[in-house]
Structures are given as C-alpha cells and as structure tokens.
Amino acid sequence: MNCAERLVAHFGTQADVARRLKLDRAVVSNWVKSGYVPARWAMEIEAVTEGAVSALEILNEANHRRPVRVKSRGEDENLFESVISRSDTMNPFLPAKRIQSFHPPQRTLMGPGPTEIHPRVLTTMSQPAIGYLDPVFVEMMEEMKSLLRYVYQTKNPLTFPVSGPGSVGMEYCFVNLVVPGDKVIVMRNGVFGGRMLENVERCGGVPVVIDHEWGTPCDPQRLEDTLKAHPDTKVVAFVHAETSTGCLSDAKTLVEVAHRYGALTIVDAVTSLGGVPVLVDEWNIDAIYSGSQKCLSCTPGLSPVSFSERVVDHVKGRKDKIQSWFMDMNLLLGYWGATNRTYHHTAPTNSLFALHEALVLIREETLEACWARHRRHHLALKAGLEAMGLKFLVKEGYQIPQMNAAMVPEGVNEAEVRKRLLNEFSLEIGAGLGPLAGKIWRFGTMGYSCRPDNVMLCLSALGSVLQDMGHDVHVGDAEAAAHHAYAQMHSVAAQQKKRAA
Numbered sequence: 494m495n496c497a498e499r500l501v502a503h504f505g506t507q508a509d510v511a512r513r514l515k516l517d518r519a520v521v522s523n524w525v526k527s528g529y530v531p532a533r534w535a536m537e538i539e540a541v542t543e544g545a546v547s548a549l550e551i552l553n554e555a556n557h558r559r560p561v562r563v564k565s566r567g568e569d570e571n572l573f574e575s576v577i578s579r580s581d582t583m584n585p586f587l588p589a590k591r592i593q594s595f596h597p598p599q600r601t602l603m604g605p606g607p608t609e610i611h612p613r614v615l616t617t618m619s620q621p622a623i624g625y626l627d628p629v630f631v632e633m634m635e636e637m638k639s640l641l642r643y644v645y646q647t648k649n650p651l652t653f654p655v656s657g658p659g660s661v662g663m664e665y666c667f668v669n670l671v672v673p674g675d676k677v678i679v680m681r682n683g684v685f686g687g688r689m690l691e692n693v694e695r696c697g698g699v700p701v702v703i704d705h706e707w708g709t710p711c712d713p714q715r716l717e718d719t720l721k722a723h724p725d726t727k728v729v730a731f732v733h734a735e736t737s738t739g740c741l742s743d744a745k746t747l748v749e750v751a752h753r754y755g756a757l758t759i760v761d762a763v764t765s766l767g768g769v770p771v772l773v774d775e776w777n778i779d780a781i782y783s784g785s786q787k788c789l790s791c792t793p794g795l796s797p798v799s800f801s802e803r804v805v806d807h808v809k810g811r812k813d814k815i816q817s818w819f820m821d822m823n824l825l826l827g828y829w830g831a832t833n834r835t836y837h838h839t840a841p842t843n844s845l846f847a848l849h850e851a852l853v854l855i856r857e858e859t860l861e862a863c864w865a866r867h868r869r870h871h872l873a874l875k876a877g878l879e880a881m882g883l884k885f886l887v888k889e890g891y892q893i894p895q896m897n898a899a900m901v902p903e904g905v906n907e908a909e910v911r912k913r914l915l916n917e918f919s920l921e922i923g924a925g926l927g928p929l930a931g932k933i934w935r936f937g938t939m940g941y942s943c944r945p946d947n948v949m950l951c952l953s954a955l956g957s958v959l960q961d962m963g964h965d966v967h968v969g970d971a972e973a974a975a976h977h978a979y980a981q982m983h984s985v986a987a988q989q990k991k992r993a994a
C-alpha cells in the first residue's frame with residue numbers, strides 16, 4: 494500500500510481523512526488517484542496519525558514519484574515545443590557576463606541611511622507573500638496605522654505609509670496641499686529644503702524662499718518677518734532634521750509662527766522620526782512625512798505620512814483636480830482609509846510586513862528609550878570623534894543625535910578614507926552633499942545601526958585609516974574617550990535609578 498492508501502485505511506474513508514486534515518475531499522481523492530501524498534503534508538500527517546504514517550515515508554515516496562528539481566534545465570532540454578528557436582531570437586539579448594544570484598556583503602552602515610535592519614524585520618520580510626486585500630493583511634494595515642500614530646504621537650486618523658521612498662512622501666504632501674497659485678514659504682538650510690522648493694514649483698505654487706547658511710537651523714524670527722511681508726502665504730514648509738548638514742530645527746516654534754499667520758505647515762521628518770521627539774499633535778503639525786530607512790530601520794521604499802483633520806478637509810475641499818493620480822489623497826483613502834478597502838495600487842506587501850515589525854520593535858523598546866539610545870550613542874561617538882581632533886559642523890544644541898556631520902581635517906583625502914573604511918572594515922559612512930561635498934563626513938547612528946559595537950568599530954577603523962594615511966591621530970584616544978563617555982552616562986543613570994528606588 495502506498496502512503497495515500499495507508500492514510501485512508503488508518504482513518505476509515507477518504508472523507509474521514511479530509512475531515513481530520515480540514516481539506517476538501519477532492520484533494521484526498523487526488524492523492525489516492527496519483528498514488529502518493531505530496532511532500533508538504535509529511536509533518537502534519539505524521540502528527541495526525543501519531544506516527545502510523547511517518548513523515549520520512551511520505552517524503553521518500555513523494556520524492557520518488559515526483560523528484561524535486563534543483564538544477565536548472567539544460568540548454569538542450571526543450572520543455573515547450575517552441576515555434577521559435579530560443580538560440581535564434583533570445584540570445585542577442587543575453588547579458589555578456591554570466592550572472593548569478595546576488596549576495597550582498599555584510600556591511601556596518603553608519604551613513605545617513607539606509608541603516609542596518611534588525612534580524613526580526615528581515616525575517617518578517619521574507620514570509621510568504623499574501624494579497625494586499627487579504628483580510629489578514631487588512632488587519633495588519635490597521636495595526637500599522639496605530640503603530641505609526643504612536644511613533645508620530647498623533648491621533649490623526651489619516652496616518653499611513655505611502656508606497657515609495659521619502660521623496661514620494663514629500664511629493665504627496667505638496668501635491669495635496671498646494672493649489673496652483675498658492676504662496677508657499679520654503680525654509681531652506683540644506684539639500685532637502687531645496688527639494689521642497691522644487692516641489693512647490695512643480696505644483697504651480699508661488700515660492701518664497703528663506704535661505705539659511707547650511708549647518709544652521711531654520712530661524713523662527715525670519716519666518717515671522719517673511720510672513721508679515723507675505724500675509725497671503727498658504728503653506729510653510731521646512732525640514733525638521735536636515736540630513737545633509739546634521740542640523741535640527743525647532744519644529745514646534747516654527748509651526749506656532751506659521752499658524753499665527755494662518756498658514757498650514759509641511760514638515761519633513763525623514764531623519765527625525767524615531768531618533769528625536771516628533772510630537773505631531775502637541776506641536777500642531779498639519780502635514781508630515783518620513784522614510785522607512787532611517788531611524789525606523791526598515792527596508793527603504795515606504796514613507797509614513799500623517800495629515801491633520803484640517804488638512805484632510807482642505808484637500809477634500811479642493812475644486813481643482815490634484816495633478817498626481819497616484820498621490821491624490823482622496824483616491825489613496827480608498828485603500829488606506831477606514832472603510833471598505835478597494836484596489837488603488839498593488840501595495841508592497843512584504844515591505845509593509847517589515848515596517849510593521851520595525852514599528853513593533855520600537856513599541857517594545859518604547860519611544861522614549863529609543864530617543865535616549867540615539868542620544869547616548871551620539872554622545873559617545875562625538876566624544877570619540879572630538880578626541881581624534883574632528884570638529885562638528887553644527888553648533889552644540891542643534892546637532893541631530895542620529896546624524897553627525899564632522900568636518901574633514903585639513904589635507905585629508907576624504908574620499909580615500911571612505912573607500913578604505915569600506916574595503917578594509919566593510920564600514921560605510923556618508924560624504925558631504927552640494928557645497929559640503931569633500932568638506933564633511935556624515936556619521937549616522939540611526940535605528941538598528943545605533944549600537945555601541947558600531948560606534949566603537951567606527952572610531953577604531955577611522956583612527957587606523959587616518960593614522961595609516963599619515964595624519965596626526967593617536968590610535969586608541971577616540972575609543973578611550975567614547976568608553977569614558979559611556980561610563981559617565983551609565984554612572985549618571987545608575988545614580989538616578991538609585992534615587993528613584
């Protein structure tokens with residue numbers, strides 16, 4: 494008797510087998526007809542028959558009946574009788590190089606993003622695919638929205654991840670809020686403020702730019718002066734944490750000033766979310782976007798956004814057609830809104846599983862502990878970099894803990910240093926952008942990359958490379974300074990704990 498027949502004999506009838514395994518009877522009948530049980534049922538059948546039909550027997554029989562092919566089909570094995578000869582028509586398009594599966598190297602990522610990804614997030618991302626309207630997925634979407642409300646500290650119902658990188662989140666905010674002809678103030682103190690300006694222009698808005706020296710924060714007084722001069726301003730936009738310089742602006746005050754003059758606000762929190770407080774409700778932010786690949790430490794390609802009720806009403810009340818079909822909030826609501834989900838676009842399901850897990854990790858750590866971790870490792874890294882003689886671009890008090898911009902010392906070939914860090918230590922740090930290219934290095938301590946082992950590796954590797962290239966660096970000083978900083982922070986924390994007990 495083969496395994497399928499033994500299974501039927503064990504339970505009595507095909508119907509009994511189907512009932513025990515919660516399968517359709519046709520499936521069991523098919524096993525009997527084909528004379529074997531497919532391998533994937535091996536473990537379950539061993540369990541339900543309590544070993545009477547063992548997994549090994551099922552696997553051996555199934556493999557004998559239907560061997561698993563592990564090798565690709567040979568060139569000359571023509572499975573389908575093709576009317577066109579493969580060699581004639583396809584080969585001209587074959588890549589010249591023999592291409593095999595891609596296996597990225599293990600890197601330590603301490604640039605401005607993306608970050609390393611927690612193993613739990615990677616595992617979740619590799620789970621079997623399901624449909625984007627599967628009820629299980631829809632349930633996960635609701636959890637995701639509530640987890641995002643937690644990290645954004647908001648009750649905004651319209652809080653969800655847009656499919657696309659941070660740039661798509663940025664564009665989503667501008668296309669929905671800016672009506673052609675609207676006056677929009679853009680506070681620019683780095684690369685990403687410049688991108689906001691591009692968006693205003695492309696949406697047909699009338700931009701008013703407040704330019705700041707790179708590395709300085711957006712100035713609330715200059716915003717107030719500009720609003721006085723342009724009282725018809727509809728929107729004020731700025732970057733909370735400017736990744737290109739490592740400078741943090743006072744989002745709360747900037748929003749307060751904008752509201753005093755009746756303007757809505759768009760805030761870029763791509764680098765700030767998860768690393769420093771971003772209190773959407775307390776600061777009354779109208780529209781905000783972020784990215785999945787920075788302090789949330791997920792795979793790139795998702796942009797969590799949140800709109801206040803005021804913005805939702807504003808967008809719903811627009812009389813014109815929003816210029817982007819994909820990013821039209823009214824249409825996206827059909828998929829991400831509260832009721833009856835309908836197809837809008839094919840959501841990147843496995844990336845969304847990953848984001849859900851990344852947010853669960855933050856929830857488990859708690860947001861406050863997550864901010865404190867970013868601050869702790871920033872202080873240790875900073876102590877080490879300064880001990881090596883490096884100076885920070887941004888003044889104390891405005892430095893973003895998760896994005897450390899340090900000046901490249903005089904006479905150092907900065908690109909060569911980065912190249913050697915990558916080749917010899919598998920460590921990535923970031924270069925300067927725009928006018929800061931060649932002048933700064935950007936050290937990210939974001940999300941899962943924000944760990945003591947990364948900080949120490951970075952300091953050791955940088956010290957070794959600089960010394961090897963003939964620069965005046967004493968290897969070991971930076972590590973000692975970082976250790977000292979950690980020790981001091983631990984001692985303060987221990988004393989606080991003692992006092993609280």
Ligand SMILES: Cc1ncc(COP(=O)(O)O)c(C=O)c1O
Nearest residue numbers: 658659660685736761763764784
């Ligand atoms: C502050 C800021 N805004 C926007 C973006 C754009 O995000 P993405 O590269 O995910 O499109 C970035 C990317 O680094 C950023 O740092």
